[in-house]
Structures are given as structure tokens and as C-alpha cells.
Amino acid sequence: MTDFSVANFRDYQEYVRSFTIIEDFRYLPGHKTVTTLAKLGYREHRTFYEEDEFHNAKKQVEQLLNPTVSAIVEYSLYFKGTDQALRALAEREHLNIQQEISTIIFLEISGKSGFAKSGYIDFESSLRNFRFKGPNAVDWRAVFEERKLLRPQQTDIVYYDWRTRRIYTNDNDNYTVVAHAEYGLMFTHKGDHKNIPVTTKKNPFSANVTRYQIKSDLYGFIILYDHHVRKKT
Structure with a gap:
């Protein structure tokens, strides 16, 4: 199934930040820990993509929303x-x-x-x-x-x-x-x-x-x- 939500993010960093909240940076020791929590699904009930997976999913959505002749x-x-x-x-x-x-x-x-x-x-x-x-x-x-x-x-x-x-x-x-x-x-x-x-x-x-x-x-x-x-x- 195509995940159209990835189209809302300009890059992978923005996508990762979407899983975090301000309190994470106040009480957790570092950015790595925050990212790990997001990956483990503690913040939202949606799939967390690794960077390569994110770019592949975003490319798939872009092709569906903006079909090109080469994709035909x-x-x-x-x-x-x-x-x-x-x-x-x-x-x-x-x-x-x-x-x-x-x-x-x-x-x-x-x-x-x-x-x-x-x-x-x-x-x-x-x-x-x-x-x-x-x-x-x-x-x-x-x-x-x-x-x-x-x-x-x-x-x-x-x-x-x-x-x-x-x-x-x-x-x-x-x-x-x-x-x-x-x-x-x-x-x-x-x-x-x-x-x-x-x-x-x-x-x-x-x-x-x-x-x-x-x-x-x-x-x-x-x-x-x-x-x-x-x-x-």
C-alpha cells in the first residue's frame, strides 16, 4: 500500500522530527535517543522508515501524483x-x-x-x-x-x-x-x-x-x- 503521508516532508530530517515532541529534548539525553524512541514506535502508531526506505516511499508517491511519460x-x-x-x-x-x-x-x-x-x-x-x-x-x-x-x-x-x-x-x-x-x-x-x-x-x-x-x-x-x-x- 502506498504511504502518501511521506509527501508532507521535504527531507528525511523533517520526517524524523515529526515523530518527536518538545518534551523528548528536555528529558532525554540526546538526539540519538529521541530517534531510537521514534523508531521503536513509542510516539505514533505509524511505520517508521529508515532513510533509504523513506526516499523510496517518497519517490513512489511522487510518481503516482505526477506521472511522467517514462513511467508509462x-x-x-x-x-x-x-x-x-x-x-x-x-x-x-x-x-x-x-x-x-x-x-x-x-x-x-x-x-x-x-x-x-x-x-x-x-x-x-x-x-x-x-x-x-x-x-x-x-x-x-x-x-x-x-x-x-x-x-x-x-x-x-x-x-x-x-x-x-x-x-x-x-x-x-x-x-x-x-x-x-x-x-x-x-x-x-x-x-x-x-x-x-x-x-x-x-x-x-x-x-x-x-x-x-x-x-x-x-x-x-x-x-x-x-x-x-x-x-x-
């Missing part, structure tokens, strides 16, 4: 296969977590009915949703281990069911879905407000994205749209 598990570490699509995603995971790039995955999968289901998946958002056990989360560890296939879902930023001819669009915290009158489907990145087109037709927004079509033994073909996120100044 990357599921691509579990990729040991040869599939080119998964390899491409593995190469992009860290950059997406750091929000240096934002990758949209286009994927089409044939269903049991013979009709396809296709979708545009926000890679970073999907990774984060799994990390925090959100609704309809993709098990990215299982995907990279090739135990499960990545599949489009109605909760993705765009999903199309070819059997019912129904299309679902979902804005999320990274993107707004846009139907442009001339250039078709686009995604506007909420961080830098750049439009990300999916068409191969030359257009004023083409420079905002790099498109990669990748042949995959598992998925047939997938298309990756990489947008280099412009940082605010």
Missing part, C-alpha cells in the same frame, strides 16, 4: 513478431505517447457475414484508453503479442459498417471529425488546429500529414496517417 508501460515492448503493420505501430508508440506525432490508423476487416467493417482509429487515444481501462478498450498488449486482432469499433473516430451502410463519427480529445465540401473526410487536430486529410488528392492540407500504406500478413493492408504535432509557443 509501452505495449510494443511485447512485440516479438515479424508483421510489418505491427512493427510500424511499435515504432510509433513512444512518439504518440509523447505527442510528438499523432497517428491515425485506417483498417478494414471482413466480418463473419462477408461484409467489411472499416474505421479510422486514433492510436494515441486508443493506447491511453487501454492504459486507464476505459470503455471498449483495445487490449494493445494482446494485439502486439498477436493474440488478438485489432478491429475497428463504433467508438473509433470514424467507423463504417458495409452491411448496414451506417457510418459513425466520434470527436475525441485529440480530433474533431470534419466533412469538407471539396476534400472529403478530414480530422482537425485539437492541439495545433491542423487539418488532416485522408484523401490522396493534392490539397492545401497535404503537408500536414504523411501517409503510409503497409502490407500486413495479419491485416492485409493498413494505412497510417502521421501528423507531426506543432507545439504551442
